[in-house]
Each structure stands twice: as structure tokens, then as C-alpha cells.
Amino acid sequence: AQKITQTQPGMFVQEKEAVTLDCTYDTSDQSYGLFWYKQPSSGEMIFLIYQGSYDEQNATEGRYSLNFQKARKSANLVISASQLGDSAMYFCAMRGLYGNNRLAFGKGNQVVVIP
Amino acid sequence: NAGVTQTPKFQVLKTGQSMTLQCAQDMNHEYMSWYRQDPGMGLRLIHYSVGAGITDQGEVPNGYNVSRSTTEDFPLRLLSAAPSQTSVYFCASSHGTADLMNTEAFFGQGTRLTVV
Numbered sequence: 001a002q003k004i005t006q007t008q009p010g011m012f013v014q015e016k017e018a019v020t021l022d023c024t025y026d027t028s029d030q031s032y033g034l035f036w037y038k039q040p041s042s043g044e045m046i047f048l049i050y051q052g053s054y055d056e057q058n059a060t061e062g063r064y065s066l067n068f069q070k071a072r073k074s075a076n077l078v079i080s081a082s083q084l085g086d087s088a089m090y091f092c093a094m095r096g097l098y099g100n101n102r103l104a105f106g107k108g109n110q111v112v113v114i115p
Numbered sequence: 116n117a118g119v120t121q122t123p124k125f126q127v128l129k130t131g132q133s134m135t136l137q138c139a140q141d142m143n144h145e146y147m148s149w150y151r152q153d154p155g156m157g158l159r160l161i162h163y164s165v166g167a168g169i170t171d172q173g174e175v176p177n178g179y180n181v182s183r184s185t186t187e188d189f190p191l192r193l194l195s196a197a198p199s200q201t202s203v204y205f206c207a208s209s210h211g212t213a214d215l216m217n218t219e220a221f222f223g224q225g226t227r228l229t230v231v
Binding site for chain 1: 146150158159160165173203216218220221
């Protein structure tokens with residue numbers, strides 16, 4: 001079975017600072033995809049970034065980057081230069097063939113950006 | 116481009132009532148799924164479908180039924196609502212190519228359901 005772990009308590013981040021959100025996972029798959037989603041207080045789920053298990057380079061999308069350490073089974077999200085609009089819940093997720101490509105989510109990390 | 120559309124956005128039910136949450140997507144995605152979100156629990160998979168006529172159970176299927184008669188629609192039925200089904204429900208779809216494991220899911224806006 002696939003399992004995603006996000007255990008950080010709620011985080012307060014100063015505007016313009018960087019923040020790292022931890023995500024570890026467990027899977028029997030050799031090939032899998034890792035995803036991060038953002039959920040602002042309005043409730044919608046917004047896709048941020050993706051990392052494939054065989055990608056040699058860490059994924060980046062604008063201010064978002066993914067610190068992928070395959071041997072440690074971690075896929076941490078880094079948000080650089082935080083903005084007030086980054087205040088949200090962030091979810092790590094993965095899917096792989098062993099799980100029939102079902103997208104499994106962690107419990108999320110709450111981030112509050114303060115001016 | 117509508118994407119994934121869920122209706123209704125809000126619903127209050129009495130215990131024992133039945134209802135159907137609607138989900139439609141206009142992206143011709145083969146893979147669709149339903150999640151429920153409860154505080155502190157993340158998103159948990161209820162049911163999913165890999166194409167028209169094919170459905171399967173997820174992590175928390177009890178109390179819910181689904182069917183998939185068309186590619187576009189994937190309704191979720193609550194046959195006899197219980198207070199434990201009070202939650203926010205999300206429908207999601209993905210392009211079901213051979214590379215599905217590397218494909219993001221697109222989510223609807225969610226349905227907030229309260230069972231009293």
C-alpha cells in the first residue's frame with residue numbers, strides 16, 4: 001500500500017522568506033509520481049508541482065521546487081520568497097502502478113504567511 | 116473551459132435521506148475519482164473509475180455507490196445518509212494514458228455536505 005506522511009505542525013512564515021514542507025512516502029512501486037497541491041481557504045485544490053520517480057533533476061515551477069531524495073523516500077516542497085497568498089494547506093500526494101494509479105494524499109501542512 | 120464541475124456546492128440532509136452528488140468533466144478524461152476531506156485527515160479516496168463502465172472501491176467506500184455510464188459523468192450516491200458522512204466531497208479527473216502515474220488530477224470545487 002502507499003502511504004504519505006506529513007507531520008509538521010502549522011507553520012508561520014515571514015513574508016519573503018523561504019519555507020520547506022516535509023513529505024515522506026512509502027510504496028512498493030519502482031515507478032511512481034509525486035505531486036503537491038495547494039488548498040487555500042476558499043477550498044479549491046490547486047496543482048503545484050510534479051516529480052517522477054526516475055527524474056534525475058528536482059522539479060521546479062516558478063517559486064516552487066521539489067527536493068526529491070529517492071533513497072530517503074522524501075519529496076519536500078520548497079516555496080521561495082513567500083507571499084501572503086501562499087497562506088494555505090499544502091498536500092503531498094503520490095500515485096503508482098501498485099496502487100492502480102490511485103492518487104493517495106498525506107494529511108497536509110498548514111502554512112500561514114505573516115507580513 | 117469548465118474542467119470538473121460538481122453540483123451542488125452545499126447540501127444539508129437529514130439522517131436516512133438519499134442523494135446524488137454530481138460530477139461532470141469536459142476534458143475527455145478516462146480516470147475519475149471521488150474523495151472526502153475531513154479535518155486533519157487529508158483527502159481519502161471513496162471510489163474511482165478508469166473508464167466508462169468500470170468502477171472500483173477506494174479507501175472508504177462504505178455507504179457510497181458510484182456508476183460510470185459515460186466518460187463525462189461520475190455521480191456519487193449516498194443511499195442512506197449518516198452524520199458520519201458529513202464532509203467535503205471532491206471529484207477529480209485525470210487523463211488516463213499509459214503514463215497515468217505521472218499525470219496530475221484536476222479537481223472540482225467541492226461539495227460541502229452536512230447530515231443532521
